[in-house]
Amino acid sequence: MFLPILIFIPLLAALAAGAITSNTVRPWIMPLAASLHFAAVLTVLIVPAAPIWGGWVALDPPGKLTLLLISTLFLICSMYIVGYLRYRTERSNRVLIPCLLIFLAGATLVTCSQQLGLMWIAIESTALSTAPMIYFNRTPLSIEATWKYLLLSSVGIALALLGSFFLVYASLANNPHPTLLFSHLVRHAGADNAVWLKIAFVFLLVGYGTKMGLAPMHTWKPDAYGEAPGVVGALLAGGLTSLAFLAILRVDRVCIAGGLQTYTSHLLIGMGLLSMAVAAVFVLGQKDIKRMLAYSSVEQMGILALGAGIGGPALFGAILQMINNALTKGMLFLAAGNIHRSYGSKSTDDVHGAMRRLPLSGTVFMLGFLAITGSPPFGPFVSLFTILNAAFSAHLFLIGGLFLLLLLLVFIGMGRTVLTVVLGRPLPRKQSGNIYRDGLLTGLPLILSCLLVLMLGVHIPPFLSHLLHQAQTFMEVRP
Amino acid sequence: MHWSINTPLVIVLLLNLFMLGVSRMRSLIYSAAAQGVILSALPLLLEKRIDVMIIFVAAVTAAIKGLLIPQMLHKALRDAQIKREVEPLIGFLPTMLLGAMGTALSITFAAYLPMIQTRIAALIIPASFSTVLTGFLLLTTRYKAITQVIGYLILENGIYIFGMLLLAAVPFLVELGILLDLFVGIFVVSIILNHINEAFSSLDTRQLTALKE
Numbered sequence: 001m002f003l004p005i006l007i008f009i010p011l012l013a014a015l016a017a018g019a020i021t022s023n024t025v026r027p028w029i030m031p032l033a034a035s036l037h038f039a040a041v042l043t044v045l046i047v048p049a050a051p052i053w054g055g056w057v058a059l060d061p062p063g064k065l066t067l068l069l070i071s072t073l074f075l076i077c078s079m080y081i082v083g084y085l086r087y088r089t090e091r092s093n094r095v096l097i098p099c100l101l102i103f104l105a106g107a108t109l110v111t112c113s114q115q116l117g118l119m120w121i122a123i124e125s126t127a128l129s130t131a132p133m134i135y136f137n138r139t140p141l142s143i144e145a146t147w148k149y150l151l152l153s154s155v156g157i158a159l160a161l162l163g164s165f166f167l168v169y170a171s172l173a174n175n176p177h178p179t180l181l182f183s184h185l186v187r188h189a190g191a192d193n194a195v196w197l198k199i200a201f202v203f204l205l206v207g208y209g210t211k212m213g214l215a216p217m218h219t220w221k222p223d224a225y226g227e228a229p230g231v232v233g234a235l236l237a238g239g240l241t242s243l244a245f246l247a248i249l250r251v252d253r254v255c256i257a258g259g260l261q262t263y264t265s266h267l268l269i270g271m272g273l274l275s276m277a278v279a280a281v282f283v284l285g286q287k288d289i290k291r292m293l294a295y296s297s298v299e300q301m302g303i304l305a306l307g308a309g310i311g312g313p314a315l316f317g318a319i320l321q322m323i324n325n326a327l328t329k330g331m332l333f334l335a336a337g338n339i340h341r342s343y344g345s346k347s348t349d350d351v352h353g354a355m356r357r358l359p360l361s362g363t364v365f366m367l368g369f370l371a372i373t374g375s376p377p378f379g380p381f382v383s384l385f386t387i388l389n390a391a392f393s394a395h396l397f398l399i400g401g402l403f404l405l406l407l408l409l410v411f412i413g414m415g416r417t418v419l420t421v422v423l424g425r426p427l428p429r430k431q432s433g434n435i436y437r438d439g440l441l442t443g444l445p446l447i448l449s450c451l452l453v454l455m456l457g458v459h460i461p462p463f464l465s466h467l468l469h470q471a472q473t474f475m476e477v478r479p
Numbered sequence: 480m481h482w483s484i485n486t487p488l489v490i491v492l493l494l495n496l497f498m499l500g501v502s503r504m505r506s507l508i509y510s511a512a513a514q515g516v517i518l519s520a521l522p523l524l525l526e527k528r529i530d531v532m533i534i535f536v537a538a539v540t541a542a543i544k545g546l547l548i549p550q551m552l553h554k555a556l557r558d559a560q561i562k563r564e565v566e567p568l569i570g571f572l573p574t575m576l577l578g579a580m581g582t583a584l585s586i587t588f589a590a591y592l593p594m595i596q597t598r599i600a601a602l603i604i605p606a607s608f609s610t611v612l613t614g615f616l617l618l619t620t621r622y623k624a625i626t627q628v629i630g631y632l633i634l635e636n637g638i639y640i641f642g643m644l645l646l647a648a649v650p651f652l653v654e655l656g657i658l659l660d661l662f663v664g665i666f667v668v669s670i671i672l673n674h675i676n677e678a679f680s681s682l683d684t685r686q687l688t689a690l691k692e
Contacts, residue, residue, distance in 0.1 A: 117653030124660040131667055140678045144687040146671055147624065154631055154664060155618065161657065162611065162638045168648050169641075172595045178648035195593055223690040282692060 002040060002049045003057050006067075006108050009037050014101035023089065026097050027082045033101055034071075034078035037108075041071040045463075055181055056115040061470035062319060066246045067111040068467075069323050072452070073238045073330050074104050076445045077231050080334050083441025084231055087341055095132050102129040103235065110243045116164045116180040119247060120157070126240060127153045127211065133235075134228040145220075145227035152220040153211060160207025160247075166200035167254060182250055186477060189258030197258045204251045205267060211244035214271050214305055215278035218298045222282075225294035226346075230337020233290060237297045237333060238326030245304050245322055249475065252308065259479035261311070268309030269399060275302030276406040283413035287348045289336050292417050293329070296372055299410050300325040306403065307387045310394060316472045317386030324379035324456055325372070331449035332368035334442075335361045339421065341436040348417055353426035360438040362422045364446040369418040371453050373411040379456030481601075483524050487517050488606040491640070492582060495613040498633065500575040502565050504625065508552050511629050514636055515544025521643055536651050543662050548632065551669045555625060559676045566622045566683070574620055581612040603643050610637030624675060624682040628668055635661055 013033035020026045044059065045068060051058030059067065081100070085093055106125035113119035135146040167185065172178050175188040189197060210217040225233045248268075255264045279299035286292040300321070307318025338361035339354050340346045354362035371378035374385075384407065391400035429435070455461075460468075494514045501507050519540035526533055567574060585608035592604065614634025618627050642649060672682060679686040 115653075117649060117656065121653065121656040121660055124664070128660070128663055128667055131671070135671070135674070138674075141689055143671065143674050143678050144690055147675060147684075147687055148690070150664075150668060150671060151618075151627060151631070154668075155634065158631070158634050158638060162641060165638065165641050165645060168645050169595060172645075172648070178645070180648060180650070180653065193593070193595065196595070199592075222692075226690070 002044045002047075003052055003059070003112055006037065006040050006044065006112075007105050009033055009040060010101040010104040010108070014098040014105070017097040017101060018094070023092060023094070024086075026093055027085045030078035030081050030097060030100065031075075033104070034075040037104065038071045038075045041067055051114070055183070056118055057109075057112050058114045059112050060114065060182075060250075061467060061474045062246055062249055063111040065319060065323065065467050065471055066242050067108065069242060069326050070104070070107045070111065070239050073235065073326050076330055076449050077234055077334070080337075080442055080445040081231050083439055084229065084337065084341075086441075087436055088229075091136065091138070096136050099129045099132045100235070103133075103239075107239055107243055111246065114182050116167065116182065116185065116251075118180075119250070120161055120164055123160075123208070123211065123243060123247060124157050126243060127157060130232070130236060130240060133232040134224050136229050136232065137227065139227070142227040145223040149220045149224040152217070156207050156210025156217060158207070159203050159210075163200050163203025163205075163207055163251075166196050166203060167251065170196035170200060170258070182254065185254045186257040189254050194258065194260065197255055197260055198263060201251065201255045201260065201264055201267070205248060205271065208244045208247045208251075209271060209305075212241050212248070212301045212304075213275075213294075213298050214301050215275040215298060218275065218278065218301075221298060222288075222291040222294040225297065225333075226288055226291045230290070230333045230335075230340060233293065233337070234330045234333035237293065237329040241297065241301055242322050242326055245301070245308075248305075249308060253475055253477055256475070257477045257479055261479070265309040265311060268305045270309075272302045272304070272306030272309055273399070273402055273406070275299065275305065276403070276410070277302075280406050280409035280413060283410055284416075286413070286417055289339065289346045289348070289351065289417065289421060290333075292414060293332055293336060296332075296410065296414060297325075297329060299406070300329070300372070302406075303384070303387065303403075306399070307390075310387065310391055310396065310399070311475070312390060312394070312472070314387045314390035314394075315475055316468055317383045317390060319468055319471050320386065320456075320460075321380060321383035324383050324453065327449050327453050327456070328368055328372045328378070328380060331364055331446055331453065332372060334446055334449070335365040335368060338436065338438060338442055338446075339365065343426075348420045350427065351421050352424040353422075355422045357426045358438055360443050360446060364450055366418060366422045367450055368453075369414055371457075373414060374407055377454065377457045379453045382457055382460070484521070485602045487521060487524070488602045488640070491517060491636075492606055492609055495582070495610055495633070496575055496578050498629075499578040499613060499616060500571045502571060504556060504565055504623075505553075507565060507626065507629055508549050508556070511632050511636075512545045512549040514633070515548075516541050518636055518639055519544060521640075522646060525643055525646060532651050536654055539655065540658060543658055544632075544636075547662065548665050551665060552625060552628065555669045555672045558673060559625075559682050565626055567620055568622060569620045574616055578609075578613055578616060581616070582609040585609040585612065603640060607637050607640035610634075610640055613637070622683050622685055624672055624684055627684065628665065628672070632661075632665070 017029045109122035170193040171188040173193045174190045213221040279295045283295040304318050307314045343351045498510045519537050586605040589604040614630050617630030
C-alpha cells in the first residue's frame with residue numbers, strides 16, 4: 001500500500017509545481033514533497049510493505065538502503081534549492097522543479113523495481129528528467145554538456161536494454177514460462193546458458209556503467225557536472241550513480257546465481273581499478289572545481305565496482321561507501337555551488353581564500369575533501385578501510401596495493417586544487433548587485449550533510465548496520 | 480512459416496545498407512520510419528494467437544515509430560533551416576561497405592552462439608546485431624545532430640528485433656513503457672536540438688567541442 005504512495009507523492013508535487021505560476025513560491029514545494037517522501041520512506045522501513053503488482057514492486061535490502069539514501073539526499077538538497085533559487089530569480093524554474101520531482105519519483109521506482117523491464121524504464125525516466133536540469137543555465141556550454149549527456153546516456157541505456165534482453169533469453173532454456181522478475185531470473189540462471197549470461201553481463205555493465213560513470217564511459221560526467229547547478233551535481237553524483245550501481249548489483253546477483261561469480265568479479269575489479277586510475281590522472285592539475293568533483297565521482301564509482309567485485313565484506317564496504325559517497329558528494333557540490341555563486345567563477349584562477357570570504361562553505365568544502373579522500377574520522381574512512389581489509393584478507397595483495405596507491409594519488413591531485421580554493425586571500429570582487437552570502441537555507445543543508453558524514457564515521461546506527469548485513473547476505477546467492 | 484518472418488527482416492537489412500549510403504536527410508528519415516513500421520508488424524507474424532492487445536501494441540508502435548517521431552524530426556529539420564545533406568565523417572560508400580561487413584560478421588557470429596529456441600526464424604539474431612551496428616555507425620560517423628538521433632533510433636530498432644525472441648516473456652506494459660521512454664527521449668532531444676540551433680546557428684556537432692580537458 002505504501003510503495004505506490006512513495007511514487008505518487010513526488011508525481012503529484014510535480015503536477016502542483018507545474019500549476020503554480022509564481023517563480024518564488026514554486027521552490028517551496030520541494031521541501032514539502034521531500035519531507036513527506038522522507039516520512040513515508042521511514043514508515044516503509046519500519047513497517048515492511050508487502051510486494052504489489054504481482055511482485056513487480058517490492059523492496060529488497062539494497063533497494064531499501066538506496067531508497068533511504070536518495071530520500072535523505074533529496075531532503076537536504078530540497079532545502080538548499082529554495083535558498084539557491086533566490087539568487088537565480090532571472091531564470092524561470094518552471095521546468096527545473098517538476099523535473100527534480102519526476103526524478104525523485106523515477107528514483108523511488110528504481111529502488112523498488114523487482115522486474116528487469118520496469119527497472120530499465122524507471123532508470124531511463126531518471127536519465128531523461130535530469131537532462132533539462134543540466135541545461136538550467138542556458139549557456140552554449142551547458143547545451144553542449146546536455147547534448148553529450150543525452151547522447152551518451154541514451155546509447156548506454158539502450159545497451160543496457162539489449163543486455164536485459166540477453167539476460168531473459170538466457171533464462172529461456174530452463175524456464176518454460178519465462179518472466180522478467182529478478183527472483184525468477186535468479187532461480188532459472190543455470191550454467192548451460194553461460195554464453196548468453198556472459199554477453200548479457202558485459203552489455204549491462206557497459207550500459208548501466210555509463211550511467212554510473214565508470215571509465216571509459218565516464219566522458220559525459222565532467223561536462224555535465226561542470227555545467228549543471230551545484231545542487232543538480234549533488235543529485236547526479238549522489239543519486240543517479242547510486243541507482244545505476246543498484247541496477248548493476250541486481251543483475252550481478254543473477255549472474256552469480258548462474259555460476260559466473262569469478263567472471264563478473266574480474267570484470268568489476270578491472271573496471272573499478274581503471275576508473276580509479278583515470279580519475280587519478282585527470283584530477284591532477286584540474287582547475288575547474290566542479291570538473292574536479294566529477295573526476296572524484298569517477299574514482300568513487302571505481303571504488304564501488306571494485307568492492308562489489310571482491311564481494312563478501314568488501315561488498316558491505318562498497319554499499320556503505322555508496323551511502324558515504326552520496327552524502328559527501330552532496331556536501332561538496334552544495335559548497336562548490338555556493339563558492340561558484342560568490343566568486344562568479346569555478347576556476348582556481350579566480351577562486352582563492354574561500355574560507356575567508358565564505359567561512360561556512362569554504363570550511364565544509366575543505367572537510368568534504370578530507371572526507372571523500374578517506375581521512376578519519378569521516379564515514380568514507382570506515383568503508384574504504386573495510387574494502388581494503390577485505391581485499392587483503394582475500395589475499396588480493398596486488399589489488400589492495402593498487403587501491404591504496406590510487407587513493408593516495410587522487411588525494412594529492414584533489415588536495416592541490418582544494419587548497420588553492422580554500423586558502424589564501426580572496427581577490428577583490430568584480431561583480432556587483434545581488435552578492436551571495438551564506439544564509440540559513442544554503443548553509444544548514446551543508447551542516448546537516450557534514451554531521452551525517454561525521455556520524456557515519458564515528459558510529460553506524462544499529463538499524464543501518466542491520467540493513468547493510470542484510471544486503472550483503474542478499475547478494476550471496478548459490479549457483 | 481520461416482519465410483514470412485525472414486522476408487521483412489531481409490528488407491530491414493537492405494534498409495540498413497541504404498541508410499548508410501543515402502545523402503539526403505529526408506530520405507534517411509523516411510527509411511527509418513519505414514523500418515520502424517515493418518518491425519512493428521513482426522509480432523503479428525510471430526504470435527500464434529492474435530488478440531486485441533497484440534494488435535494494439537503493434538498499432539501504437541507503428542504510429543510512434545512511423546509517424547510521430549519522423550514528424551518531430553522533419554520539424555526539427557525545417558526549423559533548423561540547414562543544408563539537407565547528411566555530412567559524413569567517413570564517405571557514404573566506405574560506411575556502406577562497413578555496414579555490409581558488419582552484417583556478414585553478425586551472421587557468422589550469431590551462428591557460433593547457442594540458439595535457445597530453435598523454432599523461431601534463424602535470421603532474428605543476426606538481423607538484430609546488424610541493425611544495432613548500423614545504428615552505431617550512423618551515431619559515430621555523421622556530424623549532424625539529427626543524423627545521430629536517427630542512429631539512436633536504428634539502434635533501438637535493432638534491440639526491438641531481438642525482443643521478438645522474448646515475446647512470451649516481456650509483458651505488454653513493459654513494451655509500452657519502453658516505447659514511451661523512446662518517445663519522450665526523442666521529444667527532449669528535439670527540444671535540445673532547437674536550442675543547439677539557436678545557440679550555434681547550426682546542428683553540426685563539430686561546434687560542440689568547447690568542453691574538454
